[in-house]
Amino acid sequence: MKIFFKILAVIILSLLIFFVGIFKYRQYQANQVSIPRNATSVLKISVDEMLKSLAANIVSNAGFYLKSGDKKKPKDGKSEPGAGLKIPASLYLYSLEKQPKTAVFTRFEVKSPSDFETFIKHRLGFKILKQQHGMSFASSSLGNVIICYNTEAAAIAFSGEVVNFDSVLIDLLRQNDFVKLSESKFNKIKKSTHHIAYSDNDYNFTTDFIAGAINFNADFSTSAITPSANPKHRMLNAGSVVSMWLNADFPKTSTKTYRLKNATLKRDSLLKYYKGYLDFEWTNSIKQTDSIVTYAYNDDFEKVEKITLQEKNIPNASFIVAADAMGLSTYLSRQKIINPDSATVNKSVFPLYKTFVGGNSQYLVLGTKKPGKIDSRNINSTDFFSLDVNFKKLNNQLNVPGLGKYLKHLDRLTVKGKAVDPKQIQLDGKATLVNGDINSLYQLLKDF
Template sequence: MKKFFKTIAVIILSLLIFFVGIFKYRQYHANQIAVPKAATAVIKLSIDEIYKSLALNMLFNPDYYLKSDPDKKTDSITGDFRHGLKIPASVYFYTMKNQPETALFSRFEIKQLRNFQTFIHNKFGFKILKKQNEITFAGSGNVFFCYDANHVAVVVSGEARNFDAVLLDILKAKNFQQIGVGKFKSIKESTRHIAYSDAKNDVTIDFNSGEINISADFANHSIIPAVKPFHRKFNQESTASAWLNADFAKLPNKKIQLKSSTLDRDSLLKYYKGYLDFEWTNTTTQTDSIVTYEYNDDFEKTAKVTLQKRSVPNLMLNIKADRNLLINYLNEKQVINLDSGTIRNTVFPLYKVFLGGHQNQLQLTTQKKNKADNMLIPSNAFFSLNVDLVKINQSMRIPGLTQHLKLLKYMDIKGRSMHDRQIRLDGKITFVNDQVNALYQIVKDF
């Protein structure tokens, strides 16, 4: 028996070494890829890393992965997914200089031309647009291909344009360089599931068990984070809360249009004093005046006013500011009504928003005389956003979206200052099911 277990252990270890070797080889080969010198940003999809995460998660949750969903029908697309492409360990998409910012390009090796043509024509309805010199141009809507017998160049764009010339250059790998050369060197070694990089910003995303983890480093030229950040104490039952403890750098002035009112950004920042926060706590009741018209016995048209109560979100916005000066400016710009102490409904017609606060704080709330907890708590983050997605889903019924939001539980994003010119955002989205891989849950739900 002992010899049997030793044999099994050797076999398992050998298989692990074998598969690790295959993954390492595939990753090495994928990292030899070249991208256009004119690329302005690169997105890396680490296919093998995603597969490994899903495989490991499947070992611990086989019932979830193997059970069928009777409400979803299997169609011909899922039944035959022979795309004819050679998918490497990592797939790269990139934006290009002098091309729309929404246009993503890539280049793939074709393993089986007939399967590829069937895949794009029969499965997705992409039509052949033209052929020249054994090169085919095909596409439809916002997706276009340029391919020969060995490779295909593809673009997905939110803006209509003729991409024939740039697709032909990508197909022929014209003016390409290795991914590890130049400004995209860091993304080559990334093992994150999704990685984005341009000359100044980097973003990574990982799909783990019951959560999505996001990390982003951004070039910062517009905000000045507080040296010792703090935030107001929030209600633990809040549906959502956020704070920003930072000033804004002086930038060219811009106009802010609020329906019938126009504000100067510089004027607003002149009164702002480095801190604001937002909180949504359940609901509150507001009373609206409903005016209807009817005719009296003399056939004269008369107005009838009735009061109607309704539940609205209990919202609160606190801004550290020179309150009196800011209120005078907003009154001058016809944003607020000093007589009623509210935001004018021409600016914000959804709910009544009341003015409050004190000399150094302007408070805007949907509940009159709503008192905030002014206890300050030190933090290592100058920015935070927290959203209870379960409560959001219960309070906001959005057709087509509510069904998918039911997967999500909570979102937490923190912003920290790395140095004068860079900030880091770390975020986590947790799922109601905290055992199964987040990406698999999303794909299965759709």
């Protein structure tokens, strides 16, 4: 029996070494990738790192995955062909100079040309637009995803707008003016083992899908805000549905005007009264009676207005700004944002809920409930920003058809912001899921 276990141990160890070697080799190959020389940002998706994390989770929760693995088989008993692409250990996507900011590009090696064309035509519903010089072009129905491909590779453009990317895609397909990732300004991202990593000139972002949670981190430089040197915040309700606070200033820049229906606000005028702090809190739900205006015809066939009262549940939410409240309130009144006589926000500016105006000399308050006394007790913090969303409570209080199914797996979201130096900011976030044992990516994707 001892000999048997020794042999079994040797076999298991050999298999582990074999698979580790395979992963190492795949990662080595993936890191030899070249990217366009004019790339302005790079997004790395570490496929093998995700698979390793998922495999470890399957081993420790085999029973769950066996139950979840029951899928309907095709009626003919045959499995559908794959996408026909070679999936490397890491995928790289990038944005390019002189291209729309909403456009993202990538390039794949093709493993099976016939399977790939079948996949994009019949599974994705793409239309083959044209063929020239051994290359084919295909487009999504909306025209915002374009593929240029031949028998060896495929270049893809994802865009928020419909643009002719033919020449760009041909260059990507042929790898014209490419440089090795290790020799580019994005060479540091090559060593990243995070599941998702993004980098551009000013911004770095990572995401990892672990058991029961999604961890993410952002590190970036900005001149848009100036975090407080000694952060603090008001004492907020720990049981809120959503709470957020920010202790930072907004540097005055060129004059900017915000338009809200028939009202306008000037950025420099708002900042004149702002005192470096704001927070938002949604504690629970309250009932609010609203006037519903309908129209009907009387006996003389004249169109007349009919007003009915309707009671509905709405968020008990408040938005508080540290400010020269009297000056800010006067400015908002002049701009017809608030009505000083009724102490409410103009319905044409914010028609969703009746919003009241209140506060004191130090704080201006906008809320769906008449503001009471403000708790101005402050708590010192090492963070200048905080966001907390309780998705369980949010799902119970939101009444938006179809939205609940996308949020049902989420439990809580927390984000903290810290100033590394006056112009460098770090955000650390965590989204926990209802099931704390199962890989978060699997939980989010399994219903699709």
